[in-house]
Amino acid sequence: MKPVPTPTPDTRDWFDRIDAGELTVPRCAACGSFFLYPRSSCPRCGARSVELVPAAGTGVLLSFVVNHRGPAGFEAPYALGVVALAEGPRLTGVVRTDRPDRLEVDAPVRVAFEERGERRVVCFDLEEATA
Template sequence: MIRPMVNRDSQFFWDGTAAGELRVQKCNSCGDLRFPPGPACPSCGALDRGHVVTAGTGTVFSYVVHRHPPVPGKELPIVIALIDLDEGVRMVGEVVDVADTEIEIGMPLRVDYNRIDDELTLPIWRRA
């Protein structure tokens, strides 16, 4: 399996998935939420960052069905969606237990977690 890159900007996110929380970076200066996380707020430039725990719900904004080439550790097809979180940010995620013919824009989703090993828990998305 290809593992995601974890660094000081994203460590809080991966700590959250291990704890069963979907965390999104928040600027402690202006309050804006952002994903993916980064070192400075794109709205105000502040370096004072924190995070919020989201409700873990959202809707499909867009999606793609990956059919080829093979992906190590995955069975094809893979449904990948751009998800509008209820908190107002978007993130990319794998949608499971929804057939590639059933996925649709606007479909409500909820986050779940796939524990790979002691060091990695991935967020996955299911029909709400």
């Protein structure tokens, strides 16, 4: 079976929301900065007034690698990408596509969720091109 995250006290609420099909981003109520990974204090100003806010669920592909020999549970080839979310933070996840050889940096993506047992994980789908 594919791996699933093990939440910590600081990340439990974030992962619970992912399990519910909602992507959120931590935001500092003091300075307004968005950040990932979830933690109890702001990495920018140190304030402990952190809240989870709904994310737009969109972003752009900053970098990716196409794996041709994956670990158990992963059907190769598959792409793992670093995505800049619309809110600014970067998040890594599988980019779901039938043609990983056609991926390009700056491609628009939308968040999706993959069920893995009782958990869900964040992944990304390519946005459809508009003509």
